[in-house]
Amino acid sequence: MSHQPAFHLQGTDNTAAFDPHFTQNVIKAIGPKASPRMREVMSSLIQHVHDFARENKLTVEEWMAGVDLLNWAGKMSDDKRNEGQLVCDVLGLESLVDEITFKLAGEAHDTATASAILGPFFRHDAPELPNESNIVHGVDDGEMTYMYGHVRDAKTGKPVVNATVDVWEASTNGLYEQQDDNQVDCNLRGKFRTDENGRYAYYCLRPTPYPVPNDGPAGKILELLDRHPMRPAHIHLIAIKEGYKPVTTQIFDSKSPYLEDDSVFAVKSSLLVDFVPLEGNAQAKLQLEYDITLIPNESGV
Amino acid sequence: MSHQPAFHLQGTDNTAAFDPHFTQNVIKAIGPKASPRMREVMSSLIQHVHDFARENKLTVEEWMAGVDLLNWAGKMSDDKRNEGQLVCDVLGLESLVDEITFKLAGEAHDTATASAILGPFFRHDAPELPNESNIVHGVDDGEMTYMYGHVRDAKTGKPVVNATVDVWEASTNGLYEQQDDNQVDCNLRGKFRTDENGRYAYYCLRPTPYPVPNDGPAGKILELLDRHPMRPAHIHLIAIKEGYKPVTTQIFDSKSPYLEDDSVFAVKSSLLVDFVPLEGNAQAKLQLEYDITLIPNESGV
Known part of the structure; x- marks a missing residue:
């Protein structure tokens, strides 16, 4: 996760370079039968996680390092350790x-x-x-x-x-x-x-x-x-x-x-x-x- | 994660009810030898995850359901499935x-x-x-x-x-x-x-x-x-x-x-x-x- 991106996008708001509809499309995919609380929490989670990725220009390599780390945590967990x-x-x-x-x-x-x-x-x-x-x-x-x-x-x-x-x-x-x-x-x-x-x-x-x-x-x-x-x-x-x-x-x-x-x-x-x-x-x-x-x-x- | 909180805090900005210094204290704990990229990414992750929890008034029960889900994902993962x-x-x-x-x-x-x-x-x-x-x-x-x-x-x-x-x-x-x-x-x-x-x-x-x-x-x-x-x-x-x-x-x-x-x-x-x-x-x-x-x-x- 120590990868430093070699390039920076132009403009002060780097995140504007990405598809502006993407996150709303993911949130809109939530179906009508989702509970109100699930819709509220997961819409917010998707927004924050996507904002986090855009604001930091997270790379595939960095994201995958995070996935590996979370999978590792799951594998280590048992009834004596969480x-x-x-x-x-x-x-x-x-x-x-x-x-x-x-x-x-x-x-x-x-x-x-x-x-x-x-x-x-x-x-x-x-x-x-x-x-x-x-x-x-x-x-x-x-x-x-x-x-x-x-x-x-x-x-x-x-x-x-x-x-x-x-x-x-x-x-x-x-x-x-x-x-x-x-x-x-x-x-x-x-x-x-x-x-x-x-x-x-x-x-x-x-x-x-x-x-x-x-x-x-x-x-x-x-x-x-x-x-x-x-x-x-x-x-x-x-x-x-x-x-x-x-x-x-x-x-x-x-x-x-x-x-x-x-x-x-x-x-x-x-x-x-x-x-x-x-x-x-x-x-x-x-x-x-x-x-x-x-x-x-x-x-x- | 379908738990609906029974109570709502007063005021329009519910998040103001929580310790206003907490997140900054967690970010400030990052030591001087962390790489600049690690500091940048993890500071942002901590801020977003904490904001997500406050904005949704995430309960211990809901958070733990998320932890269980991520641990489950790790346990299911192997060289044929991620x-x-x-x-x-x-x-x-x-x-x-x-x-x-x-x-x-x-x-x-x-x-x-x-x-x-x-x-x-x-x-x-x-x-x-x-x-x-x-x-x-x-x-x-x-x-x-x-x-x-x-x-x-x-x-x-x-x-x-x-x-x-x-x-x-x-x-x-x-x-x-x-x-x-x-x-x-x-x-x-x-x-x-x-x-x-x-x-x-x-x-x-x-x-x-x-x-x-x-x-x-x-x-x-x-x-x-x-x-x-x-x-x-x-x-x-x-x-x-x-x-x-x-x-x-x-x-x-x-x-x-x-x-x-x-x-x-x-x-x-x-x-x-x-x-x-x-x-x-x-x-x-x-x-x-x-x-x-x-x-x-x-x-x-």
Whole structure:
């Protein structure tokens, strides 16, 4: 994709040299039975993709390099890795659609926990564990943390009982368990349920920065853009309770490097948290209190 | 991707509701060692993709449907099928970058043979055959055609000797040989060399309309857009000779249906040809004379 065109078309508006009806003809080919939303989204996609090609005078060679890269992403993807998603992530797209979706759903007011991207390492089948469990197995170079908090109703402030808090984090070597044959299945992952006081609690690692996988097309893009693959230290979580809008988010260690240049652009100031010393606990030297606020489904309409 | 957002943001410019610095921050992350062309193309891609997401208020669900579709395309692709390319083709992108590349290369003057898209069915390893060969094997319901012509120098009009004319076409069942286990390897495909008069000649089928493969994501897009998958009848060809710019094109039967609504938008009026009756030839009832004009490399600078 580094091909520099040898020639430039005359005039200041180079794009005027191309068939002025082409894009409209492609859009007009959409049939009457396409859904209104499909017509809206795909018309816009065609217009933007064509404008992108014309404005940059994209060559067949460059376009084909892009096709090869996307096909490569598809081939690399499986139930443990979504490389197409990661390609979007390093271009900021997942973070942007997350913001859009969050605002569309009417959740963007002060009382709700801010959302952040799901990322490519979520697993639907994480084990359900009792509160006070330790999700850390076989890691001896990490800082053990006691993380706890309450899930509350955004409207009433009352505790939400029996909510699911699904958490996952990378190990100190920068790998999630599905990337690492040396970790036990579902290491550093677990689903907890809030008790009668709306409280959850478990032991985890203080997270550490890590690179997104850069052995595929997302890594190739980062290399070509002279960018690093690092993400700031974070814990992923999803909180779900019937009758409430689910929240997908990440919380970031406020002392981590890469907060300003996250390779997937997911950091928001409202998601920074402080890990503080914990005394008198044999299992952990640090603690993190983190409350989650859920919006009832009936509000925000 | 048929999800209709339930809520709309206030104001006429919905996109103003989102972080106004987000896209610039993603673009600014490009490092100093990225090549100028990479910076130009990727900055524009990021801007267009983000604008597309904001303008359509793209949801996480819709975006993820797109990621799934692209991953699916990658998984389907192999050395016999390029589904990522076909996805681009049904959105008109290959035809557009072909036009752009052709014009950039300075080939867009009257004397040169017009280009058209390569398409996903080209094979690098087609057999080289002597002139007057028949590329049709095991097809008994087609109209045999004697195709011939001269390759000429666009500047001098003189014949180009020893040029390669690489041709391929679908069978009467609408399938290229690599899609069809019932066809012999490299059926309806061949490379010919022009003789001392710059002439090539071979026997082929009068092409017939066929659908692009619609068992994958490109077919899914066509279905969602309420479009048919048909292509007008055509023969692909590439003409190559050292010292000249290569030409990749398709020629279309001027009597074919779907000339006005080619599913991959490749038809140009300059590429329409007439199949006419041929008498006194036991091998073919039709003939097609088609001359190809190549531009010397040194011109057009």
